[in-house]
Amino acid sequence: MQQIKLSIDGKEVTGTAGQTILEIALASGIDIPTLCYHPKISKTGACRLCLVRVNNGMLKTSCTEPAMEGMSIITEDEEIRGIRKGILELLLSEGDHNCLYCDANGACELQTLVNRYGIEPVSSDFPRNVRVIDYESSEGLKRNENRCVLCGRCVKACGEIQMSNVWQFTDRGSHAHLTSGMFQTIGDSSCVKCGTCVQLCPTGALTFQTVLGRGQNWELEKESSICIYCGVGCKIDFCKNKAGQLVKALGHDDGPNNGHLCVKGRFGFDFVQSPKRLSKPLIRKNGQLEEASWDEALDLVASRFKEIKEKSGPDALAALSSAKCTNEDNYLMQKFMRAAIGTNNVDHCARL
Structure with a gap:
């Protein structure tokens, strides 16, 4: 080049x-x-x-x-700085950009620029547009167009990355606003809840349902991991709050997904902190399930495997592995069944 x-x-x-x-x-x-x-x-x-x-x-x-x-x-220069300040003042005057109750507070590009250019609160004499607020129709996404700056990122993210073409602009001039598949609510549209539009939104116009009331952006700790739901190996940044709860998943740019996620990768982490999830092994004693240590549970499993194999043969045993495990874990499971137990009775729950 x-x-x-x-x-x-x-x-x-x-x-x-x-x-x-x-x-x-x-x-x-x-x-x-x-x-x-x-x-x-x-x-x-x-x-x-x-x-x-x-x-x-x-x-x-x-x-x-x-x-x-x-x-x-x-x-x-002085003229350019004045133009930028004027644009930011108009954006603030047109919408509702009160950071006190905005989910994007602390991770908002508009907020950063307003601080950079020292913008003061704008006059209430400017006309304020009241646009669509949709907090309930979608299980994954929230939308408050009063925080929208009509940048078009969500429109292009949906059309060029996800290729769903859910978001579009409608109306003209000061009445221009977003529409989700010609419907007022996200839930009525063809949105697949990939969350790409939210991740690219520079303000709090589009946010995730999972975050509200569970931590502010500057409190969240980020850790990288690999998605467990398919073989692509998408890289994810999980955000957890002070209580250690996962509240948000963001696509990591260094992975094969290039920052993009599907609905399972974006929102399928709730099982991690589900109250129904077992945190300790249970052993049935006298007809009742009781908590046990891992050593006790594994010793019991090993002894029962040995008894069943000696009494009924290796084909009396079978293993069901999980799509939520890594490829390496699943490999070890089938290796264990074939080499240690001596059976080919291995299946896999490919359905999630």
């Missing part, structure tokens, strides 16, 4: 022909504010926050403007 050189804020940087100004800037460690841009979806140029001055002249949206050899870029 052809290499090009250009200047950004007086710093000489290099990129590849075909890249945008924003892409080269980000790769060079130069921060340009955005709301509608995301590297996983096509360029939009909707929020206008990424305006930069090109060759000391016109202002261009850096997320859509191709970089050229010898360009001179200024990412922020």
